[in-house]
Amino acid sequence: xxxxxxxxxxxxxxxxxxxxxxxxxxxxxxxxxxxxxxxxxxxxxxxxxxxxxxxxxxxxxxxxxxxxxxxxxxxxxxxxxxxxxxxxxxxxxxxxxxxxxxxxxxxxxxxxxxxxxxxxxxxx
Amino acid sequence: xxxxxxxxxxxxxxxxxxxxxxxxxxxxxxxxxxxxxxxxxxxxxxxxxxxxxxxxxxxxxxxxxxxxxxxxxxxxxxxxxxxxxxxxxxxxxxxxxxxxxxxxxxxxxxxxxxxxxxxxxxxx
Amino acid sequence: xxxxxxxxxxxxxxxxxxxxxxxxxxxxxxxxxxxxxxxxxxxxxxxxxxxxxxxxxxxxxxxxxxxxxxxxxxxxxxxxxxxxxxxxxxxxxxxxxxxxxxxxxxxxxxxxxxxxxxxxxxxx
Amino acid sequence: xxxxxxxxxxxxxxxxxxxxxxxxxxxxxxxxxxxxxxxxxxxxxxxxxxxxxxxxxxxxxxxxxxxxxxxxxxxxxxxxxxxxxxxxxxxxxxxxxxxxxxxxxxxxxxxxxxxxxxxxxxxx
Numbered sequence: 001x002x003x004x005x006x007x008x009x010x011x012x013x014x015x016x017x018x019x020x021x022x023x024x025x026x027x028x029x030x031x032x033x034x035x036x037x038x039x040x041x042x043x044x045x046x047x048x049x050x051x052x053x054x055x056x057x058x059x060x061x062x063x064x065x066x067x068x069x070x071x072x073x074x075x076x077x078x079x080x081x082x083x084x085x086x087x088x089x090x091x092x093x094x095x096x097x098x099x100x101x102x103x104x105x106x107x108x109x110x111x112x113x114x115x116x117x118x119x120x121x122x123x124x
Numbered sequence: 125x126x127x128x129x130x131x132x133x134x135x136x137x138x139x140x141x142x143x144x145x146x147x148x149x150x151x152x153x154x155x156x157x158x159x160x161x162x163x164x165x166x167x168x169x170x171x172x173x174x175x176x177x178x179x180x181x182x183x184x185x186x187x188x189x190x191x192x193x194x195x196x197x198x199x200x201x202x203x204x205x206x207x208x209x210x211x212x213x214x215x216x217x218x219x220x221x222x223x224x225x226x227x228x229x230x231x232x233x234x235x236x237x238x239x240x241x242x243x244x245x246x247x248x
Numbered sequence: 249x250x251x252x253x254x255x256x257x258x259x260x261x262x263x264x265x266x267x268x269x270x271x272x273x274x275x276x277x278x279x280x281x282x283x284x285x286x287x288x289x290x291x292x293x294x295x296x297x298x299x300x301x302x303x304x305x306x307x308x309x310x311x312x313x314x315x316x317x318x319x320x321x322x323x324x325x326x327x328x329x330x331x332x333x334x335x336x337x338x339x340x341x342x343x344x345x346x347x348x349x350x351x352x353x354x355x356x357x358x359x360x361x362x363x364x365x366x367x368x369x370x371x372x
Numbered sequence: 373x374x375x376x377x378x379x380x381x382x383x384x385x386x387x388x389x390x391x392x393x394x395x396x397x398x399x400x401x402x403x404x405x406x407x408x409x410x411x412x413x414x415x416x417x418x419x420x421x422x423x424x425x426x427x428x429x430x431x432x433x434x435x436x437x438x439x440x441x442x443x444x445x446x447x448x449x450x451x452x453x454x455x456x457x458x459x460x461x462x463x464x465x466x467x468x469x470x471x472x473x474x475x476x477x478x479x480x481x482x483x484x485x486x487x488x489x490x491x492x493x494x495x496x
Contacts, residue, residue, distance in 0.1 A: 005203055005484065009491040013392065017492075020389050021396045025490055028400030033161055035332060036283035038153075043177040050174030053167040057206040078362035079129055082181040084283060084335055112377065114326035118397055119381040120389075129360065133367040141268050141368075144261065148269045149366055152276030159456060160407035202486035208407060208459055236253065238450035242273055243257040244265075253451055277410075285405055291425040298422030301415040305454040327377055330429040 006059075015101040020120060022060035023096035023105035027118045030055050030064070030094070031087060031107065039089075040082040044068045047085070060096045067091040087116035130183075139225040144244060146184035147220035147229035151242045154179050154188070154218070155211060155231065163213075164206040168192045171209070184220045191215040211240035254307075263349040268368060270308035271344035271353035275366045278303050278312070278342070279335060279355065288330040292316045295333070308344045315339040335364035378431075387473040392492060394432035395468035395477035399490045402427050402436070402466070403459060403479065411461075412454040416440045419457070432468045439463040459488035 010018055030051060039047050048066040055064040068089050070076060076083060083089075091108040106121040134142055154175060163171050172190040179188040192213050194200060200207060207213075215232040230245040258266055278299060287295050296314040303312040316337050318324060324331060331337075339356040354369040382390055402423060411419050420438040427436040440461050442448060448455060455461075463480040478493040 006489060006491075009482075009489060012495055013492050017389060017392050020385065020393050021492065024393045024396035025400035028397035028402075029162075029404040030400075032284050032401045032403075032405035033158075036280050036335075037157055037174075038178045038181040040181055043174075043181060046170075046174045046177040050161075050167075050170045053170040054162045057162040057164055057167060057204070059204055080181070080183055080363060086334065087284075087332055110381075115328060117378060117381060119378075120385050120393065123384055130365060130367075133358075133365060136371055137268065137368050141265055144265050144269050145272045145368065148272035149276035152273035152278075153280045154276075155280075156277045156408050157280035160404050160459075204487060210458065211408075211456055234257075239452060241254060241257060243254075244261050244269065247260055281409055282405075285422075286401075286426045286429040288429055291422075291429060294418075294422045294425040298409075298415075298418045301418040302410045305410040305412055305415060305452070307452055328429070328431055 015099045016103075016123065018098040019060065019096045019101045019103040020105075020123065022058065022098065023094045023103045023120070024118070026055050026058045026061050026064070026094050026096070027092065027105050027107055029058065030066075030092060031090070031116075031118075035085055035087060037085045038082050039068065039085050040076065041070060043082070044070075055094070060098050061094060062097045062102070063093075063095040065093045090116065093121070139223045140227075140247065142222040143184065143220045143225045143227040144229075144247065146182065146222065147218045147227045147244070148242070150179050150182045150185050150188070150218050150220070151216065151229050151231055153182065154190075154216060155214070155240075155242075159209055159211060161209045162206050163192065163209050164200065165194060167206070179218070184222050185218060186221045186226070187217075187219040189217045214240065217245070263347045264351075264371065266346040267308065267344045267349045267351040268353075268371065270306065270346065271342045271351045271368070272366070274303050274306045274309050274312070274342050274344065275340065275353050275355055277306065278314075278340060279338070279364075279366075283333055283335060285333045286330050287316065287333050288324065289318060291330070292318075303342070308346045309342060310345045310350070311341075311343040313341045338364060341369070387471045388475075388495065390470040391432065391468045391473045391475040392477075392495065394430065394470065395466045395475045395492070396490070398427050398430045398433050398436070398466050398468070399464065399477050399479055401430065402438075402464060403462070403488075403490075407457055407459060409457045410454050411440065411457045412448065413442060415454070416442075427466070432470045433466060434469045434474070435465075435467040437465045462488065465493070
């Protein structure tokens with residue numbers, strides 16, 4: 001997307017580090033933009049699609065894939081049949097690419113940590 | 125969506141007031157959930173669709189319609205060809221209905237006020 | 249805060265209805281702006297204060313009071329000692345006033361509904 | 373904050389890369405959590421403080437400093453004397469530290485790019 005005018009701001013990091021940097025920004029952005037959105041099993045597809053299309057606009061982002069897991073769906077047994085999106089429900093992959101260096105950033109809930117961890121799943 | 129278990133919490137307001145109340149909640153929610161989302165002319169359709177489907181889940185909401193106006197699109201002339209969604213870009217209608225009383229809540233930027241005003245456009 | 253230039257947009261609702269309308273907007277806004285924010289027992293005071301001060305800026309809002317309840321705090325027993333703010337943790341009161349008509353809008357989690365309900369607690 | 377249980381998820385990146393990664397997450401998070409918040413000159417201090425305290429909770433974050441610039445303040449000349457926080461108004465520094473490797477991530481509006489750029493200002 002960029003014509004390269006921004007390159008001077010990234011001279012102190014490598015191509016690999018830029019890929020990591022941009023993947024991480026997008027993962028943090030995605031979480032804090034969309035957590036809290038009302039979602040049901042019926043509306044999940046539209047929400048995942050909007051998350052994907054909006055986050056793929058960000059610099060160096062090649063692909064974003066989002067899964068929303070309602071778990072045992074007990075959260076949906078409330079009076080209104082929808083829930084607010086939480087980090088525990090999300091499983092996200094962000095592929096960033098800078099000059100051929102690719103990072104796959106992942107976020108999903110990790111039982112052992114009791115936390116939706118963001119980490120670099122692979123890089124090459 | 126509701127089976128009516130919540131009705132006891134709304135005894136002190138009329139059906140018409142409940143329609144106003146729920147339309148207003150959804151408008152405030154919509155603005156503060158989605159402002160800041162990256163959006164381009166290409167991704168706008170997916171974002172509008174997700175806003176509509178998520179906000180129509182809220183109590184008493186019958187229909188939500190969203191327009192995103194890029195204006196003279198000068199905002200898109202940046203290095204990355206997308207912008208963060210702002211209140212100035214939005215024109216939204218929320219139709220709420222409680223036991224036959226309908227409110228149409230509207231939000232759009234009003235030049236005279238220099239502000240994206242939320243108001244009750246019609247009620248019947 | 250307003251000099252009254254916006255009054256023509258509210259001719260079709262009563263003063264009492266305007267108070268309800270503005271309280272509801274602010275409650276919806278508050279929820280969807282701040283849900284997802286990282287919060288610990290130490291940072292809760294600063295967060296509550298910012299929520300209060302920002303939401304009291306909105307039209308017709310006289311007072312906003314926020315409580316954050318960490319429950320049995322089991323959510324804080326994760327690896328990082330903080331959680332993302334959820335609707336279940338919040339207990340909020342918004343007092344709106346339009347030409348002397350006051351509405352107290354409340355939101356808190358209601359076990360019976362399994363839902364953080366927004367409703368008009370009192371109006372006079 | 374972490375006891376190190378999460379370290380196995382970060383074996384494929386260096387300490388320096390981890391510092392970059394965590395700084396970037398927090399910058400993306402900060403932007404998308406707080407953009408849209410109502411803010412005036414009077415409330416800015418409380419908002420900056422809450423941003424700082426909440427974002428310093430995130431993994432590996434040592435310090436967050438936020439400036440909010442109202443520019444020529446023409447945005448405040450509206451009917452209600454406050455604005456919604458935008459990326460253009462923010463100047464943020466995030467210091468992340470992982471095992472002694474420090475990254476300073478910065479975001480501010482850059483006229484040449486017409487964009488609030490996030491970049492690594494220094495690393496050591």
